[in-house]
Amino acid sequence: AMQANVLEPRGLGGIGFGPPSTVGSEPVAPGAVEHRAYPVSHYPVPRRPSGGLVARVADLLRFADGSWATIEPLAERPGGEQGPGWMVERRGDRRVVHHPGSAAGFESILALVPDRRVAVAALSNSARGSAAFTTVVDALLEAVADVPPWSPRLADIPPEELEPLAGRYAGPDEEVVVAVRGAALGVQLSERDPFTGETVTSPEFRGRPTSPRAFAVLEGEAAG
Numbered sequence: 001a002m003q004a005n006v007l008e009p010r011g012l013g014g015i016g017f018g019p020p021s022t023v024g025s026e027p028v029a030p031g032a033v034e035h036r037a038y039p040v041s042h043y044p045v046p047r048r049p050s051g052g053l054v055a056r057v058a059d060l061l062r063f064a065d066g067s068w069a070t071i072e073p074l075a076e077r078p079g080g081e082q083g084p085g086w087m088v089e090r091r092g093d094r095r096v097v098h099h100p101g102s103a104a105g106f107e108s109i110l111a112l113v114p115d116r117r118v119a120v121a122a123l124s125n126s127a128r129g130s131a132a133f134t135t136v137v138d139a140l141l142e143a144v145a146d147v148p149p150w151s152p153r154l155a156d157i158p159p160e161e162l163e164p165l166a167g168r169y170a171g172p173d174e175e176v177v178v179a180v181r182g183a184a185l186g187v188q189l190s191e192r193d194p195f196t197g198e199t200v201t202s203p204e205f206r207g208r209p210t211s212p213r214a215f216a217v218l219e220g221e222a223a224g
Helices: 002-010 045-050 057-065 130-145 159-165
Strands: 025-027 035-037 075-077 080-082 087-091 094-103 106-113 118-124 167-170 174-181 184-192 199-201 205-211 214-216
Touching: 057 106, 057 118, 094 130, 106 130, 118 130, 159 174
Parallel strands: none
Antiparallel strands: 025 035, 075 080, 080 087, 087 094, 094 106, 106 118, 167 174, 174 184, 184 199, 184 205, 205 214
């Protein structure tokens, strides 16, 4: 159905559910520079309704070129709006539409600036690829589409007003520990890898308040 109704009509025959041409990799420990091969070599078939397509940068840009008319916000979300599969945010007077991907030791990003008809795609066979994407994609969008760097307006919230947010929050596959760190929140995320079943705990990152109940991460791999 994907091939017949979505990919082939757009000339995207290079995209499919076959195995990738390279091996995904992950850090030997959370935050480490050294990598190892990701233990699962393919995207599991039972999860493919939610993802698993394999593509090249050129395929993503071709997909973007046929998507300009389909991008309309449908609902608000923290920091912006949500469209049909797209995250939408304002940077200055520009609207940036994007969606990241992360699975099985690979990461990706496709970002569009509709009113300038500019698209940027990046792929990585590292689970830390987004550490490079943020800098490179932002620089390209600024140089080619006059998109200013992401710069949220911070709010001055006293630490005692942040205290009620501190605690441990748990879901079926993840746990978040929140602590007050001066004028910011320290956030540590532990989540179960859906492919290996292992629980991975990331290094703590800091969220600075933009309002009493909204926060922005300004540094590290979670920035943005």
